[in-house]
Amino acid sequence: MTVYPQTTEAPDADWWRGAVIYQIYPRSYQDSNGDGVGDLKGITARLPHIAALGADAIWISPFFPSPMKDFGYDVSNYVDVDPMFGTLSDFDSLISEAHRLKIKVMIDLVISHSSDQHAWFIESRSNRVNPKSDWYVWADAKPDGTPPNNWLSIFGGSAWAWDPTRMQYYLHNFLTSQPDLNLHNPEVQDALLEVVRFWLKRGVDGFRLDTINFYFHDKELRSNPSLAPERRNASTAPAVNPYNFQEHIYDKNRPENIEFLKRFRAVLNEFPAIAAVGEVGDSQRGLEIVGEYTSGGDKMQMCYAFEFLAPDPLTPERVVEVQHAFAAAAPEGWACWAFSNHDVVRHVSRWGSDVIDREGFAKLLASILLTQRGSVCIYQGEELGLTEADIAFADLQDPYGIQFWPEFKGRDGCRTPMVWDDHATHAGFSGAEKTWLPIPVEHQLRAVNVQQGDENSVMEHYRRFLAFRKQHPAFAKGDIEFLPVDGAVLRYVRKLGNEVVLCLFNMSGDESTTELPSGDWSLLEGHGFACEVTERSVTLPAWGASFARHA
Incomplete structure (x- = not known):
């Protein structure tokens, strides 16, 4: 090795x-x-x-x-x-x-949340007056028997599950077997x-x-407002999940x-x-x-x-x-x-x-x-x-x-x-x-x-x-300053104390050339990338990168 x-x-x-x-x-x-x-x-x-x-x-x-x-x-x-x-x-x-x-x-x-098999939840759901009765989020049904509000589970459907022992709903933001702690x-x-x-x-x-x-x-259990289609983002839940249809300000x-x-x-x-x-x-x-x-x-x-x-x-x-x-x-x-x-x-x-x-x-x-x-x-x-x-x-x-x-x-x-x-x-x-x-x-x-x-x-x-x-502390703890993007080349500088490191990344499958910023730059080694350098420019191969330290 x-x-x-x-x-x-x-x-x-x-x-x-x-x-x-x-x-x-x-x-x-x-x-x-x-x-x-x-x-x-x-x-x-x-x-x-x-x-x-x-x-x-x-x-x-x-x-x-x-x-x-x-x-x-x-x-x-x-x-x-x-x-x-x-x-x-x-x-x-x-x-x-x-x-x-x-x-x-x-x-x-x-x-x-915990599992519904946690001892805390088993006790909590046993009745409405036990010592842990308020350790989870319980709520009465609406007069028509439906859940107390419109909150949705990330795993699909209502975020409320009915418990026949307490004759109440409990909140679960994920699976019905994952009741939310209060x-x-x-x-x-x-x-x-x-x-x-x-x-x-x-x-x-x-x-x-x-x-x-x-x-x-939300202690008042207010319903979430709807979210306009153009504001929906599928990063928290997949696009097919109606969870994305709400603005989650109360759950x-x-x-x-x-x-x-x-x-x-x-x-x-x-x-x-x-x-x-x-x-x-x-x-x-x-x-x-x-x-x-x-x-x-x-x-x-x-x-x-x-x-x-x-x-x-x-x-x-x-x-x-x-x-x-x-x-x-x-x-x-x-x-x-x-x-x-x-x-x-x-x-x-x-x-x-x-x-x-x-x-x-x-x-x-x-x-x-x-x-x-x-x-x-x-x-x-x-x-x-x-x-x-x-x-x-x-x-x-x-x-x-x-x-x-x-x-x-x-x-x-x-x-x-x-x-x-x-x-x-x-x-x-x-x-x-x-x-x-x-x-x-x-x-x-x-x-x-x-x-x-x-x-x-x-x-x-x-x-x-x-x-x-590890050899360049600026990467771990330094500030970052972005230079203008140059075509497919991402460019930024990391700075810590007297160390200033230029980072250039060709984010494409084609060769790219970018100009070096003003100043005296010395190429760094040990990172595994190769590039061609002229007096003021760097040519990066496809998916290539280059790093230089300011003298």
Whole structure:
């Protein structure tokens, strides 16, 4: 294995600012016990891959006890490990090994809702007078028996489900088996903050907060207004989902969330060097909410919206537009950018369906992502250039895809198992007879062992570029200044102290030439791209890039 140089400086107190966070979907990373599903021991065994890649931290999607109706995002016990994934002891071992390898560990907290099998909900629904009767969002029916308002579920249909025991409706922004917690109740907040302390005491370094803007609902249960067709955006929900027909001002995005996030941050501050990143799911006000939640230094350290996870094609103009919009909406804030995750079509497929050179395309996109202002999330398999898998309806597991098939095929296509060894059973992921999702042949051909040591591979490019990023602190913590887009060439400068780095990206499949800005520029090496330079111009090959430092 080629070893690229890494810095040996002591960790920054603000390690999260500019960190590269590697997301692990535990069901699909590595199976250690042969049941066809990934687990915590499997993750621990594969941590050297992440360390060699050069990531600063991992974010592990939920591994808590769950009936798995939404594959772990329906939690039935917040302070344990589902037997499918292992034990608390296995988690402790994972933490220990990650820290030995200088990798921070962040875990996914899902506290806007729980599973309907959580003990809290079982007690809450038992009658209207029990101690937890107000721990979830309950409401009487209208006189005609219909739900209390027009709120819709992201997974389709009304956001209200009828419970015959209480003779009331309960709110569920997602599946009917995922009732929403009532964070207007201080006891609920206190219980959730104790969950946070539980995991911090076990040694986690931070959290990814699922659906952070869904925590509170309007106490008056007012109906959402309709949204004009021209304002509808399919970044939060697929275009076929009527969820996009409403402006969600009463079922989420409520101002009361600010004070709770301050309470959450105060708990983080009880422990050293802890960070949290929030997922903001809103198609109209996403960046504005990110700004609210990351301002003042007393709420979230960082958040991400869906601008770079949306279907909109990635062009030079789009990159500039998003970064300028973020700077305007969140002048005090810090973003965490991602191009792929467990909920969206993998970006090589989402943006590159017509691209011939997928390898070059994947390398260029990685380099753009890793030089944006903000922290970065890389989704497992992204470093291999994996495409979206085409999953047959008979093999679907995702309830979202089953509901809206075939117009929307769900999220299984980005959740297929990681591929490690093209010669091994199930590409080295599992020795089971069958894996929980099938592994496409085209993925097996891109396995880690195939790309390892091949300097032209996507994986080696990620490793090389992450090392390059670490050598230039301006990429992690510096400011960004955009130069005018030049045809297909995206151009910007990253600045930190006396370091000024020019970044040029040819976002097309044709050769492009661009002028160098005024000043004395010295080309940088170690990033893996080649270009032709004259006295005042740079010629970039298709999907090429160049980097230079101001003398």
